[in-house]
Amino acid sequence: MGFLTTIRAELHVHTCLSPCAEVEMIPPLIVREAIERGIYLIAITDHNTTANIEGVMKAAQGSGLAVLPGMEVQTREEVHSLCLFDTLEQARAFDNWLRAGLPPMKNNPDYFGEQFVVDSTGDFLRREEQLLILSAEYGLEETFAKVQELGGLFIPAHVNRTAFGLLPVLGMVPPELPVEALEISRHITVEKALQQFPHIARYPLLQGGDAHRLDELLGANKFTIAEPTLAELRLALAGIDGRSFRISPRS
Amino acid sequence: MNLQNIIDDLNLTLLTERKDFSAVEISEGYTSDLLSCVMAGAPHGSVWVTLQAHANIVAVAALLELGAIIISEDAQPGPATLAKANQEGITMLSTPRKSFEVVGRLWEMGLRG
Amino acid sequence: MDQTSRFKGKIVTDQAAGNITRSEELAYELKIAEVMSTQMQLLSPDMHMGDVLAMFRQAHISGAPVVENGKCVGIISIEDTIRCLLNNDMQAPVSEYMTRNVITINSVEPVISALKTFVTIQVGRLPVVNEGGDLVGILTKGDITRGLLKALQHDYQAEEVIRYRASHLFEDIESDRTSLILRYNIAPRDFTKGGAASSNIKRALVRLGAPPQIARRTGIAVYEAEINLIIHTTNGGVIRVEIEPQKITIDAYDDGPGIADIDQALRPGFSTATNEVRELGFGAGMGLVNISRCVDSMKLESTVGVGTRLKMKINLETQDAFREGSTATKETKA
Known part of the structure; x- marks a missing residue:
């Protein structure tokens, strides 16, 4: 670990597997668009699934773009949280655990949208039949604990948003939940978020693009880190060892 | 009307410690699963009907000094949540009925929101 | 899930406005012929409704065009078979229960026209005809989304080759x-x-x-x-x-x-x-x-x-x- 690098990151990216995302969210286009926008670190976070991450990681090989495997989980409280991991194995282990707690309901593409599993070129592999945008039977705390156990990083997503955001749904960050950061949505500024929810000032705030289409790859977070790992992101969130982060929207 | 009347009438299960519920006077009710709305809208001393069983409901009920929480559809709060409710003196009740029916019955009993 | 995002393949009106997505753009470029399915179950006007129901069940489909001399003369959907079941009339010929005056779409048109048609008239599938009016395929919204996915992928590869700025x-x-x-x-x-x-x-x-x-x-x-x-x-x-x-x-x-x-x-x-x-x-x-x-x-x-x-x-x-x-x-x- 020598040089610290400042890179733009987008830690909340959906693929065409999320029913609400555009079909253009295929691995090669995500990789190309991120790089064109000067974003060199992304996390793939589909709703309650990890099946398209491998394709994106492969598509990014040799491109200079680092891809963290992740998931946007929907817990029993109807709250969305980002679960980030270092390796695909960790993410898959989490997926297996979560999948057992998803209510078995088939997707109706006409209402919810298609759920496509694709390969690294974006080629169709299969349709995911299980409806992904449902609440798992697990609560926030036990899901947090599972992510910790697997070595992952748990970040409540778009906490300010009325739909599925932690603060409107649960009123406040649960005092017993030792979250390391919160994500605010792209539709609000840090100042406004703090005005609306003063008690979140004690948490590091990230801003997520929640990218459901290519031009929503926001890359609003700049991290100064030595390498794209969760250990480094944690140091940056805590502001330790010269690591740091800031929200810096692209102009 | 007191809380004991409500517990008897709706056949509610008591999740927290027993108290003298006939001494707890209830005149208003509120329902929502969005805690930010509850914080803004639930009247002091009211009974709150919700499907949300997360620990934060205790904090909200304590903050607003609500009379009781009725959790619908048999949603189960965890042991830590119940312990916290006992510590804060919040009464939690549960029922297999849906929020819609619980609220309807409370309304029939004469409760208003 | 983003509340403002639209379902895949659906046409946008101006309230969702703002930017144009790559998928929307493709809907203007892709021809219907490129995304329609050509493998289809065809019905004839004199077929029994009972056989139609059996075919729907076997092929897991919910509708099929009725063809006479290569032309699409009607369409039968699952609703029509239900109507027939209720009437206890499974021996009746297709021609009695089919919807006539079917709205068809031309295979040379871009996908966006089909999306507009799906929005205007609430149907699950559109028979596709060629210049001569002959039935050449059938189109569902699912075909369009699949087609867009395929085109996005191919398009990307082709673009990488010819791309220069x-x-x-x-x-x-x-x-x-x-x-x-x-x-x-x-x-x-x-x-x-x-x-x-x-x-x-x-x-x-x-x-x-x-x-x-x-x-x-x-x-x-x-x-x-x-x-x-x-x-x-x-x-x-x-x-x-x-x-x-x-x-x-x-x-x-x-x-x-x-x-x-x-x-x-x-x-x-x-x-x-x-x-x-x-x-x-x-x-x-x-x-x-x-x-x-x-x-x-x-x-x-x-x-x-x-x-x-x-x-x-x-x-x-x-x-x-x-x-x-x-x-x-x-x-x-x-």
């Missing part, structure tokens, strides 16, 4: 005013050529290094203007596009018949298109609305008996495009 083209030329003018003549009523001018213009813009978002917006604005000329004009019209470093100006004009009430023409959903045109999937009254989402300013002038002129402008510099792919900066901290 000449974004400094204008910068290298020294003159007081540099501009490039493209001109296209549009023939009336020739729907088979619909979309030709817009895709040529879009390609030119991409080659000139225009950012994808600008190329998309221009492509869609020109497409809608082009379709308007094809549908409404007496003798066709002209589309003139002027590309300058700061802006793109699009001018679509014709010599008749002219629009009587311009305010009305600009209202979403208002259309003077004939039923014949509507059945082709055009004339849903969304053309001008779609244009207004794509351009920074537009002006519609018309005199009945003289002609119509639609001027549109897209600014280049206010967009955050022509992106400099800012690279990661290295800092030499310990």
Whole structure:
């Protein structure tokens, strides 16, 4: 670990597997668009699934773009949280655990949208039949604990948003939940978020693009880190060892 | 009307410690699963009907000094949540009925929101 | 889940406006022939309804076209078989229960026309016909989404090969005013050529290094203007596009018949298109609305008996495009 690098990151990216995302969210286009926008670190976070991450990681090989495997989980409280991991194995282990707690309901593409599993070129592999945008039977705390156990990083997503955001749904960050950061949505500024929810000032705030289409790859977070790992992101969130982060929207 | 009347009438299960519920006077009710709305809208001393069983409901009920929480559809709060409710003196009740029916019955009993 | 995001493959109206997605753009480029399914179960008018139900069950389908001498004469959906079941009439021929006057769609049209048709009429599938009116395929919304996915993938690979950027083209030329003018003549009523001018213009813009978002917006604005000329004009019209470093100006004009009430023409959903045109999937009254989402300013002038002129402008510099792919900066901290 020598040089610290400042890179733009987008830690909340959906693929065409999320029913609400555009079909253009295929691995090669995500990789190309991120790089064109000067974003060199992304996390793939589909709703309650990890099946398209491998394709994106492969598509990014040799491109200079680092891809963290992740998931946007929907817990029993109807709250969305980002679960980030270092390796695909960790993410898959989490997926297996979560999948057992998803209510078995088939997707109706006409209402919810298609759920496509694709390969690294974006080629169709299969349709995911299980409806992904449902609440798992697990609560926030036990899901947090599972992510910790697997070595992952748990970040409540778009906490300010009325739909599925932690603060409107649960009123406040649960005092017993030792979250390391919160994500605010792209539709609000840090100042406004703090005005609306003063008690979140004690948490590091990230801003997520929640990218459901290519031009929503926001890359609003700049991290100064030595390498794209969760250990480094944690140091940056805590502001330790010269690591740091800031929200810096692209102009 | 007191809380004991409500517990008897709706056949509610008591999740927290027993108290003298006939001494707890209830005149208003509120329902929502969005805690930010509850914080803004639930009247002091009211009974709150919700499907949300997360620990934060205790904090909200304590903050607003609500009379009781009725959790619908048999949603189960965890042991830590119940312990916290006992510590804060919040009464939690549960029922297999849906929020819609619980609220309807409370309304029939004469409760208003 | 993002509340504002739209379902895949659905057409957008202006309330969801803002930017044009890559998938939307593709819907203007892809032809129906490229996404329809050609493998289909066909019914004949004299087949028994009981056999139809058995076929639907076996093939897991919920509808099929009825064909006679190669032409689509009707369509049977699962609802029709239910009606028949309720009547206890499974021996009846298909011709008694089929929906006649089926709305079909032409295989040479772009996918966007089918999406518009799906929005206008609530059907699950559209029979696809060729120029001669023969049934050549069937189209569902699912086919379109699958087709878009496939096209996105192929498109990406092809683009990578031919992709080159000449974004400094204008910068290298020294003159007081540099501009490039493209001109296209549009023939009336020739729907088979619909979309030709817009895709040529879009390609030119991409080659000139225009950012994808600008190329998309221009492509869609020109497409809608082009379709308007094809549908409404007496003798066709002209589309003139002027590309300058700061802006793109699009001018679509014709010599008749002219629009009587311009305010009305600009209202979403208002259309003077004939039923014949509507059945082709055009004339849903969304053309001008779609244009207004794509351009920074537009002006519609018309005199009945003289002609119509639609001027549109897209600014280049206010967009955050022509992106400099800012690279990661290295800092030499310990």
